[in-house]
Structures are given as C-alpha cells and as structure tokens.
Amino acid sequence: MYQAARGTSDILPGEQPYWRYVEQVITDITRLYGYQRIDTPIFEDTSLFRRSAGEYTDIVQKEMYTFDDRGGNSLTLKPEGTPAVCRAYIQHGLHNLPQPVKLYYISPIFRYDRPQAGRYRQHFQFGCEAIGDDDPALDAEVIDIAWRFYSGLGLKKISLYLNSIGCKECRPEYLSALKKYYAGHASSLCSDCKTRLEKNPLRLLDCKQPSCQPVADSAPRSADHLCARCLEHFTQLQKYLEILGIPFSVNPRLVRGLDYYTRTVFEIQPEEEGGQSTIGGGGRYDDLIEELGGKPTPAIGFATGIERIILNLKKQNVAIPEPPGLKALVAYLGERARDEAFKLTAGLRRAGISAVMTTGGKSLKAQLRQANSLGVPYAVIIGEDEVKAGTATLRYMADARQETLPIGELPARLRAIE
Numbered sequence: 531m532y533q534a535a536r537g538t539s540d541i542l543p544g545e546q547p548y549w550r551y552v553e554q555v556i557t558d559i560t561r562l563y564g565y566q567r568i569d570t571p572i573f574e575d576t577s578l579f580r581r582s583a584g585e586y587t588d589i590v591q592k593e594m595y596t597f598d599d600r601g602g603n604s605l606t607l608k609p610e611g612t613p614a615v616c617r618a619y620i621q622h623g624l625h626n627l628p629q630p631v632k633l634y635y636i637s638p639i640f641r642y643d644r645p646q647a648g649r650y651r652q653h654f655q656f657g658c659e660a661i662g663d664d665d666p667a668l669d670a671e672v673i674d675i676a677w678r679f680y681s682g683l684g685l686k687k688i689s690l691y692l693n694s695i696g697c698k699e700c701r702p703e704y705l706s707a708l709k710k711y712y713a714g715h716a717s718s719l720c721s722d723c724k725t726r727l728e729k730n731p732l733r734l735l736d737c738k739q740p741s742c743q744p745v746a747d748s749a750p751r752s753a754d755h756l757c758a759r760c761l762e763h764f765t766q767l768q769k770y771l772e773i774l775g776i777p778f779s780v781n782p783r784l785v786r787g788l789d790y791y792t793r794t795v796f797e798i799q800p801e802e803e804g805g806q807s808t809i810g811g812g813g814r815y816d817d818l819i820e821e822l823g824g825k826p827t828p829a830i831g832f833a834t835g836i837e838r839i840i841l842n843l844k845k846q847n848v849a850i851p852e853p854p855g856l857k858a859l860v861a862y863l864g865e866r867a868r869d870e871a872f873k874l875t876a877g878l879r880r881a882g883i884s885a886v887m888t889t890g891g892k893s894l895k896a897q898l899r900q901a902n903s904l905g906v907p908y909a910v911i912i913g914e915d916e917v918k919a920g921t922a923t924l925r926y927m928a929d930a931r932q933e934t935l936p937i938g939e940l941p942a943r944l945r946a947i948e
Contacts, residue, residue: 537651629662664828670770810834
C-alpha cells in the first residue's frame with residue numbers, strides 16, 4: 531500500500547485549522563510592519579545555493595535535493611528561502627525601489643535529513659527579508675517581528691539568543707584565532723569537526739556532538755574580535771532590543787548554519803527544549819547579494835518552520851480559533867422532494883450560508899444521524915407535502931425543535947439565528 535515518502539506528511543482536514551491560524555497571524559504581523567509577499571519557484575539553479583550557503587556547509591554537502599533536468603541543467607529544490615529572494619531582488623531590479631525592500635514568504639522547503647519532531651524533509655517556512663539598509667534598527671525590527679509573531683500566536687516561555695560574528699574586515703582575524711585554538715584540541719574532535727577545522731572553522735562552534743562541547747565552550751569569542759563598526763552595530767542593536775522590551779541573552783557560540791551571515795545572528799527557542807528545537811532564527815547577510823552578482827546591498831532576515839510552530843502550539847495547549855463549520859444540512863423525503871432539495875441547497879450557498887445536501891436515498895432517520903455526525907446545528911427537511919406548499923421544516927438539532935416556514939424565508943432565518 532502506498533504511503534507518503536519518508537520525511538513528508540499529509541496535512542489532513544483536522545490539522546488545517548492550525549495552518550490557517552498561523553497563516554492569519556502571518557498576514558496580520560507582516561501587514562503591521564509593512565512587509566509584502568513574494569513567492570519564488572520551488573526549484574532554482576543549483577549554483578545559487580552552493581554559492582550562497584557555502585560549499586562546505588551541511589546543507590550543500592548532505593541535505594540538498596539536486597537533479598538534472600532533461601536539458602542537462604542542475605536544479606535543486608529550495609533548501610531555504612533567502613537565496614531565492616535575493617536572486618529575485620537582483621533579477622527584477624528591486625534595488626530601484628525605495629530601500630529597504632521588505633518582503634515575506636511562505637514556502638515549502640526541502641532538506642534530506644533525518645526526520646525529527648516538527649522538521650520534515652519537506653516542510654514549510656515563513657520568512658521575512660529586509661533588503662537595502664545596514665541600520666541596526668532594521669535588525670531590531672526583524673527580531674521584533676519574529677518575537678511578536680510567536681507571542682501573537684500564544685506561545686509562551688521562549689528565549690532569544692543573540693551574537694555578532696563580525697564582517698569580512700574583522701572575521702579573518704577571529705577565524706585565525708579559532709583555528710589556532712582548535713588545532714591544539716584536534717585529537718578530541720569528531721570526524722566532521724576535523725574537516726570543519728580545515729574547510730569551515732566557524733561551523734566548529736555549532737557542532738552538537740557531546741565530545742566537542744567542552745572544546746567549543748572554551749573557544750575564542752567572536753565578540754572579542756569585532757572591529758569598531760561591528761561592535762558599535764552590535765551595541766546599538768542590544769540597545770534597541772532593550773527599548774522594545776525584548777529579553778535576550780548573548781550566546782558566543784551562536785553562528786547559524788550558513789556561510790553568508792555577517793554581524794547579527796539570532797535564534798528563538800522554547801525554554802524547555804534547547805537548541806535542537808529552535809523554532810526560528812536568522813541574521814544579517816550584507817555580502818550575499820553582491821556575491822550573487824548584484825550591487826553591494828546589506829540585508830537581514832529570519833525564517834521559522836511552520837510544522838515546528840504547530841508542534842509547540844500543541845505542547846503548550848494554545849487554544850486556536852475554531853473555523854466556521856457547516857450551518858445546515860438539507861434532507862429530503864421522496865424523489866419529487868429531491869430536486870427541490872438540490873435547488874434549495876444551491877440557493878442557501880448563493881446566499882452565503884454553508885450547507886450540504888444528503889445523497890444516496892437514505893431514510894430521514896439516517897439523514898438526521900448524518901447531520902449529528904457532521905455537527906451541523908440545523909437540518910432543513912423537505913418532503914412531498916412541503917414541495918406542494920412551498921415550505922420547508924427547519925429542525926434545531928440541539929433540542930429537536932422544529933418550525934415550518936416558506937422556502938424563500940429560509941436564508942434570512944438561518945442568517946438571523948446562531
């Protein structure tokens with residue numbers, strides 16, 4: 531029997547209220563901050579992600595779904611959203627618009643990884659990108675969007691972790707200090723970290739292997755190697771977060787998993803879960819658009835996994851609004867009444883009243899059982915006598931009360947009652 535591929539999931543009708551709730555909060559928060567929606571293709575040129583994420587990151591080395599199309603072009607299903615937005619920014623000349631350009635997306639994301647709670651090989655991300663300004667106030671705004679988004683959903687007990695990893699001017703000195711320190715501990719590193727030491731030393735701080743934790747805890751800190759401009763930027767960001775009343779902790783080991791980050795990096799985690807259950811994060815990427823062929827353009831963004839958000843909504847027993855259900859079921863008795871019931875059901879829908887009609891020639895008792903199973907508050911019953919009289923019987927399912935009224939008055943009556 532066919533099943534969904536490993537690492538994918540079906541979003542069944544019972545789960546849809548969570549998705550619609552999250553999407554509504556996304557719509558509300560992005561409107562409040564002036565962000566406009568952008569949708570990019572589900573796949574892009576493979577080199578876009580190799581160049582942006584970094585050749586030696588886990589995403590590129592282990593996680594991308596890459597294939598050749600019939601024309602021999604190498605394409606990759608989006609493993610993250612930011613490079614595609616940057617490509618669209620360059621391609622469509624969005625630098626000609628007033629800066630910063632503020633965009634958001636909701637998109638499927640694909641990563642070949644071990645499936646874990648709230649994170650699948652195909653999952654969905656909500657992300658925001660603010661492109662065209664390096665003011666730390668913009669960093670604070672993006673973090674504020676993320677923080678208010680989670681609190682607006684009703685999530686409690688979340689923590690913000692913050693760091694600055696410097697820029698291309700001051701980072702080389704820090705990387706040199708980091709490599710020198712780790713070289714003295716090479717024998718205790720895991721196999722991946724031994725490779726990172728040579729290829730991508732910043733990723734050493736992000737290793738989750740227990741054997742590497744003590745070494746990382748005592749490693750040099752990027753904040754101690756910031757140039758004057760990066761230090762001022764980081765100091766000002768913290769000041770803005772204090773003005774906003776957002777609590778945060780500086781985590782010197784926070785680097786994020788992508789090579790394009792500069793200066794600000796941040797993550798938001800449920801307090802009781804730890805780093806493996808980060809629900810959202812992001813950072814500044816001031817050099818990425820230039821590396822992709824555009825003009826030098828500073829930018830910052832964040833992304834969050836929707837499945838992981840829903841998992842936390844359930845864990846924290848957050849009550850979500852119930853979507854409106856069906857209001858009426860139209861039941862009929864006899865073939866003559868069947869056509870009238872079909873006509874009536876269509877008329878109710880055109881009047882904006884959600885309604886279904888029973889099918890299959892069931893008995894009235896079976897039709898009313900169906901109304902109960904659907905949770906419909908009202909049943910409209912039409913038999914041959916009602917057809918002759920031009921009336922219908924309105925049944926209140928909660929207490930079995932009934933009233934008879936002209937068919938033409940049904941829409942107004944159903945709108946008037948709760």
